[in-house]
Amino acid sequence: MKFFDFTYLGKRPSDFGAYVHVATHDIGFPSKVKTVVTVPYSNQVYDFSTMGGVQPYNERKVTYVINVVNKYGYDQVSMHQLKTEIANWLYSSNSKKELYDDKLPDYHFLAELQEEADLKDDIRSGELTVVFTCYPFMIANKFEGDDEWDTFDFETGIAQNVNFKINGSRTINLINDSVIPVTPEITTDAPLTIQTGGNLYQVSAGVSKEIPLQTGTNRIDVTGQGNISFAWRREVI
Incomplete structure (x- = not known):
């Protein structure tokens, strides 16, 4: 079975163990930034969103659920050791960096992990959910x-x-x-x-x-x- 990973800051989830891989991808779309004015006592609405010549967009979200199998052993201490390694990798950038998704071979995102990552784990395995905040547009490689x-x-x-x-x-x-x-x-x-x-x-x-x-x-x-x-x-x- 082929797993589709992502690459961020030069590393991939699978670099942290043979059984660490992306289970699901959710590539979100950006929403438009709308500036509208409603005329009082009227159904008339004026849209000024493109007054600057361009329709602005909000940042987009890219979410991964990563299956994590403890490569160090069968105890909670080593499971947290692996979790810390992965978290240190994902949180190490303080600005948006290139995020490459295997399912989108021609494009990349500019992304940063800003939200709290969620890990549901037991002694041997876990499920890590990470949500990247990204520049609105995909950029060609x-x-x-x-x-x-x-x-x-x-x-x-x-x-x-x-x-x-x-x-x-x-x-x-x-x-x-x-x-x-x-x-x-x-x-x-x-x-x-x-x-x-x-x-x-x-x-x-x-x-x-x-x-x-x-x-x-x-x-x-x-x-x-x-x-x-x-x-x-x-x-x-």
Whole structure:
């Protein structure tokens, strides 16, 4: 029987014993943050949630129930020793870190264990429930523009170039297939001028991260002499 684990901070539940594994997964969806105003003495409701141009979302929950079989022996002391090892691993981060779930091989979460973990145990075995608090969106493991044949997703992937040589001026079209705007990491080897979305940006040689890509196709006009590349990951619900 194949068990599906998760990886967090470089470790997996199965690293703590041959019979320690994830029994159930519950990948929750984020809820929308709604800002609504009801007109007094009326059924009219105004929704101002997207006044900033983007629908905001609350954080999401990812829950695992882990079956734990005591690898140290048949006594309560050693069972608590194993429980402490697992808890120290899961609670060791004070910020959101990458959480990789075997059932979602193309994406990862940014997660932190903030809530109290629950362990129902006896001398030999136990059931540990952990609830991760996560950034609302799943993040692709691969950067956009990575069109390696063996790992390319032919169902949802978009083949596009993200590396360009600028010799005077050039119009670039980049497709952001995320459900939200993303801000790519832009690398240039010379100062360049970038115009997109009605805004003008001056970027120096090096790495910058200040120009957002809206969802869908983005027209980017670049002028100057040099090379430019864009790096970002798809973000989906």
